Amino acid sequence: MDLTHSPADEAFRAEVRAWLGAHVPSVPLPSLETEEGFAAHRAWEAELAADRWSVVSWPAAYGGRDADIVRWLVFEEEYYAAGAPGRVTQNGINLLAPSLFEHGTPRQRARVLPSMATGEVVWAQAWSEPEAGSDLASLTSRAVRAEGGWLLSGQKTWSSRAAFADRAFGLFRSDPDTPKPHQGLTYLMFGLRAPGVTVRPIGRLDGKPAFAEIFLDEVFVPDEDVIGEPGQGWRIAMSTAGDERGLRLRSPGRFLAAADRLFALWRSRDSPAWAADRVADALIGARAYQLFAYAHASRLLDGGSIGPEASLNKVFWSEYDIALHETALDLLGQEGETADTDWSEGYVFSLAGPIYAGTNEIQRDIVAERLLGLPKGRR
Amino acid sequence: MRFLLDAEQRAFAGSLDAMLTAADTPSVVRDWSRGEHGSGRALWSRVAEAGVFALAVPAAHAGLGPLPVELAVGFVELGRHAVPGPLAETVAAAALLAELADPGPAERLLPALLSGEASATLALDGSYALDGDAATVRLALTAGGLRLAPGHGPVRACLDPARRLTPLTAGGELLSTAPPVEHALTWARLATAAQALGVGLTLLDRTVAHVRRRTQFGVPVGSFQAVKHRLADARTALEFARPLLFGAALTMAPADVAAAKVTACEAAYATARAALQLHGAIGYTAEYDLSLWLARARALRTAWGGPAECRAAVLSGRAARP
Numbered sequence: 173m174d175l176t177h178s179p180a181d182e183a184f185r186a187e188v189r190a191w192l193g194a195h196v197p198s199v200p201l202p203s204l205e206t207e208e209g210f211a212a213h214r215a216w217e218a219e220l221a222a223d224r225w226s227v228v229s230w231p232a233a234y235g236g237r238d239a240d241i242v243r244w245l246v247f248e249e250e251y252y253a254a255g256a257p258g259r260v261t262q263n264g265i266n267l268l269a270p271s272l273f274e275h276g277t278p279r280q281r282a283r284v285l286p287s288m289a290t291g292e293v294v295w296a297q298a299w300s301e302p303e304a305g306s307d308l309a310s311l312t313s314r315a316v317r318a319e320g321g322w323l324l325s326g327q328k329t330w331s332s333r334a335a336f337a338d339r340a341f342g343l344f345r346s347d348p349d350t351p352k353p354h355q356g357l358t359y360l361m362f363g364l365r366a367p368g369v370t371v372r373p374i375g376r377l378d379g380k381p382a383f384a385e386i387f388l389d390e391v392f393v394p395d396e397d398v399i400g401e402p403g404q405g406w407r408i409a410m411s412t413a414g415d416e417r418g419l420r421l422r423s424p425g426r427f428l429a430a431a432d433r434l435f436a437l438w439r440s441r442d443s444p445a446w447a448a449d450r451v452a453d454a455l456i457g458a459r460a461y462q463l464f465a466y467a468h469a470s471r472l473l474d475g476g477s478i479g480p481e482a483s484l485n486k487v488f489w490s491e492y493d494i495a496l497h498e499t500a501l502d503l504l505g506q507e508g509e510t511a512d513t514d515w516s517e518g519y520v521f522s523l524a525g526p527i528y529a530g531t532n533e534i535q536r537d538i539v540a541e542r543l544l545g546l547p548k549g550r551r
Numbered sequence: 552m553r554f555l556l557d558a559e560q561r562a563f564a565g566s567l568d569a570m571l572t573a574a575d576t577p578s579v580v581r582d583w584s585r586g587e588h589g590s591g592r593a594l595w596s597r598v599a600e601a602g603v604f605a606l607a608v609p610a611a612h613a614g615l616g617p618l619p620v621e622l623a624v625g626f627v628e629l630g631r632h633a634v635p636g637p638l639a640e641t642v643a644a645a646a647l648l649a650e651l652a653d654p655g656p657a658e659r660l661l662p663a664l665l666s667g668e669a670s671a672t673l674a675l676d677g678s679y680a681l682d683g684d685a686a687t688v689r690l691a692l693t694a695g696g697l698r699l700a701p702g703h704g705p706v707r708a709c710l711d712p713a714r715r716l717t718p719l720t721a722g723g724e725l726l727s728t729a730p731p732v733e734h735a736l737t738w739a740r741l742a743t744a745a746q747a748l749g750v751g752l753t754l755l756d757r758t759v760a761h762v763r764r765r766t767q768f769g770v771p772v773g774s775f776q777a778v779k780h781r782l783a784d785a786r787t788a789l790e791f792a793r794p795l796l797f798g799a800a801l802t803m804a805p806a807d808v809a810a811a812k813v814t815a816c817e818a819a820y821a822t823a824r825a826a827l828q829l830h831g832a833i834g835y836t837a838e839y840d841l842s843l844w845l846a847r848a849r850a851l852r853t854a855w856g857g858p859a860e861c862r863a864a865v866l867s868g869r870a871a872r873p
């Protein structure tokens with residue numbers, strides 16, 4: 173058991189740090205949930221990609237550096253410690269790319285991944301529907317067979333960054349007559365500016381258009397945009413949902429940096445005793461999450477997998493993130509009320525953590541049933 | 552970076568687990584609570600035989616250590632089986648004696664502690680000593696230094712009946728004027744954190760088993776979501792305490808150990824609250840064995856530095872970094 177990184181990994185860390193030191197914008201970019209901020213973040217992705225830092229864990233052939241999971245964790249630690257911008261490409265990188273690596277064709281990978289890595293094409297996740305949230309398998313948007321492809325109709329919603337994104341990936345019902353709801357679903361990619369698509373931005377709590385609803389009216393999608401086999405969409409989508417909840421979506425680096433910033437904020441306010449325990453808990457929680465991730469990474473490198481333990485992760489970081497930001501806002505007092513600071517942006521974002529990527533209630537069910545072996549209840 | 556227990560460490564846990572399962576620790580705990588130390592002493596010598604007390608002591612003093620990771624592994628098992636006695640105290644005493652500038656006291660006292668012939672209790676100035684009546688070596692850390700206490704005061708009954716607190720008698724032989732207090736405290740906290748994690752794991756296991764078995768309204772109570780979610784939270788809290796414990800064992804930095812202590816103890820305590828609630832009235836009885844772990848979770852939370860003290864140590868550790 174050890175926590176020291178190999179000299180090669182430390183050299184990698186040094187390289188990351190040097191690059192970020194020379195490139196991270198000195199003035200923070202505007203919020204990526206605004207049109208202006210979105211464009212600025214897209215440009216940042218291009219800058220990252222130019223030196224192959226945008227997708228370090230991908231194979232070099234697609235613009236990555238073949239970084240293993242430990243190196244990816246190191247990269248993320250450095251990335252957030254340097255105060256680098258949030259990732260506008262994260263849905264594509266965290267959800268679509270793993271599906272394509274696992275289930276896509278070589279042609280699809282060659283077509284989709286390079287422009288994803290540079291931010292030239294930003295992807296949105298189109299899973300949820302107005303009547304299909306936690307019970308995602310009840311979705312009703314359709315894919316109907318057509319000459320050389322499929323016609324998509326229906327409505328998707330809560331699609332993060334779809335207001336400004338270029339393309340989307342989502343699940344559609346291609347066979348309405350199956351006995352079980354998660355059968356007969358097909359996983360497809362489509363253009364958000366294709367004929368028949370209407371995107372309506374939705375303001376989140378603070379009014380910023382962080383997500384959107386997508387209306388589809390007989391949108392044509394060629395066969396080459398089907399991921400995996402038609403009818404197998406559920407299995408393919410779920411194999412990447414684990415990735416989302418597991419390490420990839422929220423790296424420990426992000427929380428280590430946030431906890432350090434909180435500690436600095438607390439000290440700058442003369443270290444008030446009333447907040448001491450909460451600040452200590454933020455430091456402890458970030459460390460716990462980091463070490464939990466290292467344990468996971470070690471297991472993955474040994475050939476193991478994460479599985480339902482990803483749900484522990486998701487509950488932990490989402491609750492943690494809110495507690496940390498609440499403490500920051502309390503320390504800021506009236507200033508905490510003001511919008512457009514890093515802390516208020518982070519706070520609004522953190523509030524959604526227990527809702528997206530599978531609500532925490534659903535995650536707790538998974539922990540109880542699949543890790544603790546408790547009986548299934550009524551759903 | 553390979554942050555996983557190796558095969559040998561897992562085997563050590565497995566053999567301790569098997570030994571303690573066979574030893575029927577609940578009845579040992581009940582004897583100990585009545586001040587009958589015979590069965591506890593017998594168990595103690597088997598724990599010593601397994602090498603547990605030698606893990607904090609360097610080879611120069613005939614120990615096996617320092618091996619804090621193995622110590623944590625061992626103490627998780629001791630906690631899982633609710634083994635009674637001044638366990639963390641004996642480890643801390645051994646670590647302390649081994650570090651004294653004058654090797655005399657270590658040469659005199661350590662062999663019996665390592666072999667399990669003797670047990671030690673250790674108290675900071677003004678606080679009670681755990682099991683001062685049962686321990687054979689009573690160490691008092693006072694402002695003037697480290698003393699071998701000549702005896703103990705009255706035994707106080709505790710919420711955890713198996714933890715018997717006594718004041719130590721003042722005076723006694725002065726062993727050192729400058730004992731490494733923080734070193735002892737770090738080992739005591741590490742052992743306590745590990746024990747607490749073990750206590751929490753057993754509380755969770757036993758509660759999961761109970762809610763699967765117990766039916767109400769025609770279904771197992773474990774199929775109700777309110778019940779499930781409480782246990783899922785307990786599992787989450789315990790699973791995030793575990794890496795802190797082993798991370799702290801690797802660094803032995805006082806702030807890391809304090810973080811592990813507060814987190815493991817809070818997780819065990821929250822699990823204890825859930826365990827009591829989900830057992831219903833049966834959980835509230837002394838007859839049912841669950842009570843042994845419930846009481847222990849509460850006591851370990853304050854032993855060797857309560858939550859506020861440990862969190863303060865975390866903050867000062869962070870402040871010391873650039």
Ligand SMILES: Cc1cc2nc3c(=O)[nH]c(=O)nc-3n(C[C@H](O)[C@H](O)[C@H](O)COP(=O)(O)OP(=O)(O)OC[C@H]3O[C@@H](n4cnc5c(N)ncnc54)[C@H](O)[C@@H]3O)c2cc1C
Binds near residue numbers: 531
């Ligand atoms: C900021 C944000 C970004 C998002 N981004 C995307 C995106 O990019 N793409 C996308 O497809 N979706 C996205 N979502 C949608 C998200 O996946 C859904 O909100 C989520 O799956 C929950 O669905 P719902 O909102 O319909 O809530 P519902 O499913 O209606 O749930 C409402 C409440 O009931 C609870 N509940 C429901 N069923 C159960 C049950 N069986 N047991 C216990 N409690 C239950 C839920 O936990 C929740 O508390 C986003 C959401 C947010 C907030």
